Amino acid sequence: MTTIEILTQALELITTLAAAPLFLGWVNQCRAWLQNRRAPSIWLPYRGIRKLFHKDAVIAESASPLFRVAPYIVFGAMAVAAGIIPSMGTRLPFTIAADAIALVGLLATARVFLSLAAMDIGTAFGTLGARREMMVGFLAEPALLMVIFVASMISATTALPAITENLATQELALYPSLAFTAVAFILVLLAENARIPIDNPATHLELTMIHEAMVLEYSARHLALMEWAAALKLFNYACIGFALFIPWGVSTRASGPVVLLASIPLLAAKLAVTGAGLAFIETMSAKLRIFRAPEFLAVAFLLAVLGLLVHLLLGA
């Protein structure tokens, strides 16, 4: 391990952990502007997390140890996932331990623990949320895997840094297959991160909520970790998107430390645009009925499979 490898790895991890709530704050701010509301401060998510950490934790009487362990595992899985995704540099020594399939597995681990924790109290909301989350999950996960599969086929590897490096260093080539999978990926991102049109992060209306229903019983530090983990998840998904579809500008094996430094503002710019785009999509679309969610995700899955077929047909 060279210095620059360790530096890149540390930079990725720290940036993700620190900046994830900021990205969430930015999306919320954009959303408020688009909806002609006065925007809350971009720092609001941090204040929320800080406030929650200082509160007394209230736990239901029927909670088992699993309920108290789950926030740490969910948070841990998201943090480890952040170490795999090449958002700024591809020299990540940790990625030999986990490739893109393992990344999907890690995200699934977080989801399963979140759902199990939601079922632990035994209220109607918790189990309802868990069921819906797993329903969204089992449709979104194969779609995400297919998206990654197409990118892996183009680069003949499932290692994320190698995929990113391959896509970033070759001359600007347009892959029709990646166009299909990019659309599929955006649909998956919306569904997996509890955004409109699948879920509404701002709602507590029982008929519609998914994520909020699951964390309803959490309070204080556990809730803070869950919220932080949700922010990390959104950040991670955005970075997976950058790594697969707009990898240009990341520091690769050939580039020096300057490029790594330059990749920080570049990532910020990518995130700013993505956040605004996300807010735009959320503002322009209405929430789907929960029964329509399978269709939405089936479209994502089929688009990803279509991308695969296009890749096999055209070889590109």
Added chain:
Amino acid sequence: MPFIDSSLSACLAIIAMWGLIGLAGLLRRESLRFVARTLFPLGALCSVALAVVAATSLGTPAEQAVLKIGLPDLPMHVRRDALTSLFLLLLGAASAGISIFAAGYFRRGAGTDAGLMCLQYHLFLASMGLVLLADDAYAFMVAWETMALSSYFLVTTQHGLPEIRRAGFLYLLIAHIGAIAILLSFGVMQGGSWQFTFAAMRAAHLAPHWAAAAFLLALFGFGAKAGLVPLHVWLPEAHPAAPSPVSALMSGVMLKTAVYGVLRVTFDLLGKPEWWWGIVLLAIGLFSALYGVVFAAVQTDMKRLLAWSSIENLGIIFTGIGLAVVFHGVGMNALAALALIAALYHSLNHAFMKSLLFLGTGAVLHSTGERNLGRLGGLIHRMPWVAWLTLIGALAMAGLPPLNGFVSEWLLLQAFLFAHEVPKSFVSMLLPLGAALVALSAALAAYVMVKFFGVIFLGQPREPTLARAHDAGLLERIGLAALALGCFALGLLPTYVIGALRTVVERLSGASLPNTKAPWWLLMPLSGRQASYSAPVLLIALTAVVMVTVLVVRRLYHHRVRRAAPWDCGFGGLTPRMQDTAEGFGQPIRNIFGVFFAMRRDLPTPFDRAPRYRVTVGDRIWQGLYVPLGALVQRIADTFAWLQQGRISTYLLYSFITLIALLALML
């Protein structure tokens, strides 16, 4: 002991020991204490010995012997090679945990008495061992039938219940239809030599269409045992009917003998498999995987849910074998080896995970007397040992890193990643779509496991009687823990497992993985392809992050906790009945995969005094294939029923006519 000079004779000695232990059970048939506390632990000891012998003999050259038992002039040929050793290892390791659990499990004599059960159980183990060692069709079929019959009697332990007798009959019927197909397959494979040893079959040169016929017959026969769709109907009936340790053995181990059979016939006896056989295997495997998991998701009986999940897992194993056959057929050796290793790895994984889960349900069943998911819940408080150990099995079954289910899935997806390189146009385009189905099945498996674990162990008890539930006894805990440890070991040390599987695959198919210079903790099956995975590092990283988070939160903030009633929206009166049920958990699946089910909904009218909503989910294949088939057989039987007059003179006349006809033919 001087006469045990080879691992083959050691294996045979252990199998004989199992037989003796079984017979010893007959000595004191009523004494549960003797059977459970002495004989079953002895059987478990034999299992451990078998696992050790098999593990040490994995890399050694094949050995064979001729046993002078059986019919005159028909001695039994036995042979142990790498493939046999691997499956013997699976049998030994999984049955060790199961037998220890069984020692604590069998309590009061419901149905078959303890001694007889002990005989059937150990005969079942011994016959599975013999199936793996047999080296001629005669020995194989005898062992295969003993396996089917002993497990039939174990399934019908509670023969007082009509539905259990029905399940047993269905099992026996399909087992025998399968056995006929296997017998016919051997008949084709002897290739005119009329020698039924496996050595003769290896030497026989079959015309391509005869080889294909032998393969398809074997696939039908072994597929019936493996529960591949559409021959799966017995499995969700028979596995739940058996006592839980027997369900675990059947699901975890017996189904693998079918995998062994297919591998033995395809790669060893027939020698050179054609690539299109792989397509057949792949198609059936993928369909079974999806069909099984979709049905598992809508089950309301916990053991039936696991039985359907077994169909899914066997489907995934056959998908791996199919992919390997395709690669092998077109000469892509490294990838063939990778796919075959994935299939074998998943066989090992499934033996541990599914046994663990079945034993977990056994402990729950004993403690609560309930199999219906709608009457369980909240057992993590009453049975923490069973709950946490079962959680490991459930997470492994859901295919989550760093446990073992993920590794085989990862290997299979790696193999699929290069499926488009198969030099057959059209096929190369369709193959990668298989990866999409594997991914979908795996994601659904996670859904099923969340439902399984969440409804049984989490939440609040759905029945007041559950408050009396007690945790499993010491022996049961040891059995569960041993299997959970197996799940961990297979998950964390994949390089060692793959190292062993490489030898097996190389000896079996001649295909081998290229040598990679990867350290022990790093799984990198195909060098140059730049794909690697390391479960230990991932686990350490995950644990480290979690520990650091816990410490930081504890250090920087207070760790005060207050207990309160769960949030009831201010209305009060939150009852356990308001939790999601197993039916509720199946509802999205019933909606999305509606085409798979023959569903009947009974809806209440607005005028019902006591409105009831009922939904029954049936298997379309049962109604579309088996019911008409049964009716057809019945009709044919009815047509010939007039032959049966019931008078002895008529039957004598039949015999006379037959004799005359035979004489006329012969002369």
